[in-house]
Amino acid sequence: MKRHLRFLLPLVIFLILAAFLGRGLLLNPREVPSPLIDRPAPEFELSRLHNPNLNFSTQEMKGKVWLLNVWASWCVSCRVEHPLLVQLSRDNIVPIIGLDYKDRRSDALAWLDDLGDPYLFSVMDKDGRVGMDYGVYGVPETYVIDKQGIIRYKQIGPVSPGSLQNTILPLVRELQKA
Amino acid sequence: MMSRAFIFLICSLFVFSAAQGKEATLMAEDPVVEARMLDLAKNLRCLVCQNQSLAGSDSDFANDLRREMRDMIDRGMSDQEIIEFMVERFGDFILFNPPVKLTTVLLWFGPLLLLAIGAITLIRVLRRRRQLSEKPLSDDDHRRAAALLKNEKDGESIV
Numbered sequence: 498m499k500r501h502l503r504f505l506l507p508l509v510i511f512l513i514l515a516a517f518l519g520r521g522l523l524l525n526p527r528e529v530p531s532p533l534i535d536r537p538a539p540e541f542e543l544s545r546l547h548n549p550n551l552n553f554s555t556q557e558m559k560g561k562v563w564l565l566n567v568w569a570s571w572c573v574s575c576r577v578e579h580p581l582l583v584q585l586s587r588d589n590i591v592p593i594i595g596l597d598y599k600d601r602r603s604d605a606l607a608w609l610d611d612l613g614d615p616y617l618f619s620v621m622d623k624d625g626r627v628g629m630d631y632g633v634y635g636v637p638e639t640y641v642i643d644k645q646g647i648i649r650y651k652q653i654g655p656v657s658p659g660s661l662q663n664t665i666l667p668l669v670r671e672l673q674k675a
Numbered sequence: 676m677m678s679r680a681f682i683f684l685i686c687s688l689f690v691f692s693a694a695q696g697k698e699a700t701l702m703a704e705d706p707v708v709e710a711r712m713l714d715l716a717k718n719l720r721c722l723v724c725q726n727q728s729l730a731g732s733d734s735d736f737a738n739d740l741r742r743e744m745r746d747m748i749d750r751g752m753s754d755q756e757i758i759e760f761m762v763e764r765f766g767d768f769i770l771f772n773p774p775v776k777l778t779t780v781l782l783w784f785g786p787l788l789l790l791a792i793g794a795i796t797l798i799r800v801l802r803r804r805r806q807l808s809e810k811p812l813s814d815d816d817h818r819r820a821a822a823l824l825k826n827e828k829d830g831e832s833i834v
Contacts, residue, residue, distance in 0.1 A: 529768045530768075631764070632764040
């Protein structure tokens, strides 16, 4: 019996290795886990897209659960998620604030006119400094921020119907109750 | 008709190349700053291209971070502070050299562990083999050996 076990050992080790490597193959290397999860959202103050004379500061959102959606008119995959965001804003569940990332104001305004504006308002991050503080590396990105201003979730890449229904909305509801 | 399509094609090529053309990549005026920045950037991963370093990539992401690093050097930040700035925002993944942590212990010391397991197994196998060969022959073994040797002498045809 003991002899058999010894010959099985390499097989067991192989299976464990195969399981780990297989898991590694299935992970998406583009989705780098953000170190900002469960940490305070970096504070910023930027001027609004539609009304540049008006500033927005993250302080104003204290006490509310909100989404920060990083977008740009030059961003192709932003078009993919946009209808979902428009629908979400109609449902009036959670305020979405847009961070218009490294964009030209006229382009951004035309883009929203064309595709609909799901945002409570958007702010302009012209040189991408605020984006850098948020660790943005692939637009679009969406952050769920809780009442205390803590980042609870980060969606890298376009929001999909699945991630919205299964992850983002349940999390938002839970945070709103807290 | 043909020629019109051809002209259109040629024109569209120019439009494309114009769109692709980028302004010359900015560089720090001070070559010392630029060299220090590149030295740091070599060990940082470009998260967009992933297998290129921030020094070697021409993506907007890398350009932005290089600009930021030049600014940080100008502001007198140390190399350590600059690396911390990157890790705080983009995580350990941005480092080509992962830090030794509880979660990376296996990554760093796993190969050594495997080597140790292999060495211990090898020593044990060799020791057991020596023990087997050192076991004295029994009377029975002697008798069988003698019989075999005798056969060989008699016949010399055994081979």
